Amino acid sequence: MADSNGLTLTVLGSGTMGIAIMGGVMSSLADMKLKSALQSTDNSKTPSRLPNKFIACDMWAGAEAKVKDALSHYSFPLTTLTNENIRGAKEADILILSCKPHGFKDILGEKGMREALAGKILVSILAGVTQQQIETFLYPDGLPEDACRVVRVMPNTASFVRESMSVIQKSEPPLSDDQLKLVEWVFNSIGRTVTLPPQVMDVSTALCGSGPAFFALMLEAATDGAVAMGLPRAEAQIMAAQTMRGTTGLVLNGEHPAVLKDKVSTPGGCTIGGLLVLEEGTVRGHVARAIREATVVASQLGQGAQNVNGTRQTKL
Numbered sequence: 001m002a003d004s005n006g007l008t009l010t011v012l013g014s015g016t017m018g019i020a021i022m023g024g025v026m027s028s029l030a031d032m033k034l035k036s037a038l039q040s041t042d043n044s045k046t047p048s049r050l051p052n053k054f055i056a057c058d059m060w061a062g063a064e065a066k067v068k069d070a071l072s073h074y075s076f077p078l079t080t081l082t083n084e085n086i087r088g089a090k091e092a093d094i095l096i097l098s099c100k101p102h103g104f105k106d107i108l109g110e111k112g113m114r115e116a117l118a119g120k121i122l123v124s125i126l127a128g129v130t131q132q133q134i135e136t137f138l139y140p141d142g143l144p145e146d147a148c149r150v151v152r153v154m155p156n157t158a159s160f161v162r163e164s165m166s167v168i169q170k171s172e173p174p175l176s177d178d179q180l181k182l183v184e185w186v187f188n189s190i191g192r193t194v195t196l197p198p199q200v201m202d203v204s205t206a207l208c209g210s211g212p213a214f215f216a217l218m219l220e221a222a223t224d225g226a227v228a229m230g231l232p233r234a235e236a237q238i239m240a241a242q243t244m245r246g247t248t249g250l251v252l253n254g255e256h257p258a259v260l261k262d263k264v265s266t267p268g269g270c271t272i273g274g275l276l277v278l279e280e281g282t283v284r285g286h287v288a289r290a291i292r293e294a295t296v297v298a299s300q301l302g303q304g305a306q307n308v309n310g311t312r313q314t315k316l
């Protein structure tokens, strides 16, 4: 692990995701330091230089305190900047574009930004904004030799606790070995990654980006039911969350969800009774439709469209 020789990671937009990603990377680095003191690690997938200095840019001054509150306990060099995106970009080796989807033109259109980004990796996590949209905006006359490499990734908010499911869009032409190692290291350090083609980025946004909200709704509803039957809320919430974690652990361990469900359903028992109530409510159809709706909405986000459920209107 390179320490004194470390890279600088800048986030452009220090909101929920900017903080979550920096927090996850810092936590991972802190963990690596501890582990490397105890055992040797497989370095074949580790870039020669890792990010260990961080710059958080935002246009809202209040973001500085939020970033410091969330991250200063990690003790990595952390600079917070307000309305100084160009400086943040100049000092960066790798950047995460983490503003709202419609905000990318304000940031990338700033005078001097193109020069500040030259030769660097710009990871966009914006929902609904394609790699091509960003590249065409930055380089309307075609990619110059010193163009930055735009890489699209869809992580989720669990980055903060290093449990993200991040979808890395396959880059065309391929990234260099060093670039790929670095991008994969950043997102592997904050959870799990898969690499997929551009045409599935919107559904990945719905399933993985929005997913924590959908699963949280399920968790909250289960907690409410338990509270209604007499459990104290604090315990009920932990019990529901741990049960959800256990279920995901089994599935990630190879158990098929349908088999898992059947194994829990004792004949004549309480589980099948509960499941049939869920089926009466067409929960599966609605959950699946939520993913479909979110996919459609995600696909509109880069075009300035708004609203859901057939009420979408394109901004003129």
Ligand SMILES: NC(=O)C1=CN([C@@H]2O[C@H](COP(=O)(O)OP(=O)(O)OC[C@H]3O[C@@H](n4cnc5c(N)ncnc54)[C@H](OP(=O)(O)O)[C@@H]3O)[C@@H](O)[C@H]2O)C=CC1
Pocket (backbone or CB within 6 Å): 012, 013, 014, 015, 016, 017, 018, 057, 058, 059, 060, 063, 085, 098, 099, 100, 101, 103, 106, 107, 125, 126, 127, 154, 155, 156, 157, 209, 210
């Ligand atoms: N939230 C999530 O779980 C996920 C979000 N995403 C994507 O990540 C991106 C960020 O989402 P999220 O973190 O939730 O959004 P937030 O609104 O929490 O954060 C975005 C931040 O960018 C700031 N910002 C806006 N304009 C500028 C500018 N010109 N220069 C610097 N900073 C600016 C915003 O400031 P201000 O508030 O003042 O506008 C805000 O603090 C979005 O594009 C979203 O699609 C992807 C996966 C999951």
Ligand SMILES: O=C(O)[C@@H]1CCC=N1
Pocket (backbone or CB within 6 Å): 127, 205, 209, 210
């Ligand atoms: O709701 C949104 O638009 C963003 C993208 C994925 C999660 N949150």
